[in-house]
Amino acid sequence: MAESDQVTLLDLWASPFAMRVKIALAEKGIEFESREDDLSNKSPLLLEMNPVKKQIPVLIHNGKPVCESLIIVQYIDEVWTHKSPLLPRDPCQRAHARFWADYVDKKICSLGRMVWSAQEGAKKELIECFKLLEDELGDKPYFGGESLGFVDVALVPFLTWFSMLEHCGNFSMVEECPTLVAWAHRCMEKESVSKSLPDLDKIFGYFMELRKKHEAKKNA
Amino acid sequence: MADVVKVFRTWSSPFALRVIWALQLKGVEYETIFEDITNKSPLLLQYNPTYKQVPVLVHNGKPILESLVILEYIEETWKENPLLPEDPYERATTRFWAKFGDDKLVPSVRGVLMTQGKEQEEGIPVVIETLKLIEEQLKGKKFFGGETIGFLDIALGWTANLMCVFEEVTGIKFLDAETFPLLSAWIENFSDVSVIKQNWPPRDKLVLKFQAAREKCLAEAATK
Numbered sequence: 001m002a003e004s005d006q007v008t009l010l011d012l013w014a015s016p017f018a019m020r021v022k023i024a025l026a027e028k029g030i031e032f033e034s035r036e037d038d039l040s041n042k043s044p045l046l047l048e049m050n051p052v053k054k055q056i057p058v059l060i061h062n063g064k065p066v067c068e069s070l071i072i073v074q075y076i077d078e079v080w081t082h083k084s085p086l087l088p089r090d091p092c093q094r095a096h097a098r099f100w101a102d103y104v105d106k107k108i109c110s111l112g113r114m115v116w117s118a119q120e121g122a123k124k125e126l127i128e129c130f131k132l133l134e135d136e137l138g139d140k141p142y143f144g145g146e147s148l149g150f151v152d153v154a155l156v157p158f159l160t161w162f163s164m165l166e167h168c169g170n171f172s173m174v175e176e177c178p179t180l181v182a183w184a185h186r187c188m189e190k191e192s193v194s195k196s197l198p199d200l201d202k203i204f205g206y207f208m209e210l211r212k213k214h215e216a217k218k219n220a
Numbered sequence: 221m222a223d224v225v226k227v228f229r230t231w232s233s234p235f236a237l238r239v240i241w242a243l244q245l246k247g248v249e250y251e252t253i254f255e256d257i258t259n260k261s262p263l264l265l266q267y268n269p270t271y272k273q274v275p276v277l278v279h280n281g282k283p284i285l286e287s288l289v290i291l292e293y294i295e296e297t298w299k300e301n302p303l304l305p306e307d308p309y310e311r312a313t314t315r316f317w318a319k320f321g322d323d324k325l326v327p328s329v330r331g332v333l334m335t336q337g338k339e340q341e342e343g344i345p346v347v348i349e350t351l352k353l354i355e356e357q358l359k360g361k362k363f364f365g366g367e368t369i370g371f372l373d374i375a376l377g378w379t380a381n382l383m384c385v386f387e388e389v390t391g392i393k394f395l396d397a398e399t400f401p402l403l404s405a406w407i408e409n410f411s412d413v414s415v416i417k418q419n420w421p422p423r424d425k426l427v428l429k430f431q432a433a434r435e436k437c438l439a440e441a442a443t444k
Contacts, residue, residue, distance in 0.1 A: 052320065052353055053320075061309070064309055066309070066312045066313075066316075067316055068315075068316055068319060071312050071315045071316055071319065072312070074311075074312070074315070075308055075309070075311070075312040078308040078311065079308050091293050091296040091297045092279070092282050092284070092293070094292070094293070094296065095284045095285075095289050095290070095292065095293040098286075098289045098292060099284075099285050099286055099289050102286060102289065103270065132270070
């Protein structure tokens with residue numbers, strides 16, 4: 001890595017997508033500047049660096065922006081190859097990892113939001129998706145095998161949603177998905193994960209505040 | 221040991237075409253298994269239990285799923301005629317636009333194809349705006365991949381064939397040469413590549429298929 005590498009992350013403390021990037025950078029030991037953005041008042045820098053989607057996270061590496069969290073994680077893996085490979089070497093295993101990370105994107109995020117807003121049927125489907133991910137994990141310590149991999153990085157930020165999902169969906173994660181909960185705690189023992197995720201109580205409080213406002217708007 | 225490569229596809233799936241193009245561009249021999257979506261084979265369900273969809277690439281018995289994931293796999297397994305650039309930043313940019321096509325262009329086009337009246341009218345500017353963003357990526361280039369077709373050309377390639385089919389089905393013009401000179405030129409150049417040309421599904425069959433799909437969707441919406 002060049003001495004003069006400048007790495008900035010356009011960030012949001014509660015975004016699981018930004019957390020993915022922070023974990024990946026931490027795994028690789030890359031120092032970066034985090035710039036918190038405000039989605040209700042997007043910064044000129046964000047609009048310049050991500051004019052197409054105007055969303056965080058954006059990784060700015062030596063002035064060049066990379067957008068979309070899983071694409072950023074792959075970029076990080078391809079640029080900083082000195083340690084902690086996130087994708088395996090074998091093309092078949094890489095395809096497998098990409099498939100499951102994509103599955104997390106397609107299913108967990110949207111279903112999670114639906115559970116938060118108390119939509120019918122979402123909880124059942126979400127739990128089924130978590131169980132499918134448990135099957136994929138099997139008895140490996142991490143999705144990546146003996147160490148954190150691409151799917152772990154893609155999924156573990158959603159640990160910050162677990163308490164909210166339990167509360168809004170009226171179920172217990174540890175009862176429904178004990179293997180996944182154990183996996184999440186195992187990930188949290190890693191510094192790269194624990195320092196990249198916000199305090200779990202703080203984020204639970206934040207979701208409950210948002211929900212109150214959402215309910216108030218609906219009933220107004 | 222000789223590679224055994226199979227592709228599960230339907231005659232019309234634009235996502236399966238991506239896989240076919242990539243394999244042919246790399247000179248990989250494969251066997252095609254055509255699926256009937258209304259009556260999926262046990263083998264397809266076994267290989268893709270999660271989504272039960274085509275395309276599926278099966279390489280020496282191992283299934284690879286999701287067309288963009290399959291493209292990356294093909295690129296990493298067969299090194300001839302590379303489809304992705306070498307530079308990580310350019311790779312990230314290519315991946316971004318491929319994902320953008322799937323996340324934004326596909327649903328916006330579907331939003332116009334499967335609706336009518338006010339809802340359809342409101343969907344048209346979304347398609348145009350999305351196409352304009354994509355058009356900009358062609359500035360100074362013959363193909364998205366540069367001088368030769370690459371990953372992004374393959375990912376967006378469905379537009380070169382299906383946009384005019386959708387235009388015929390809906391009676392709406394999306395891609396006129398005046399508004400989209402670069403995309404229009406790209407469609408001609410892309411369609412001229414022999415691997416692309418020889419694999420287009422029959423146009424009249426596509427028109428009938430999407431007309432029927434549109435009618436079915438509108439009928440379902442009317443009963444809600």
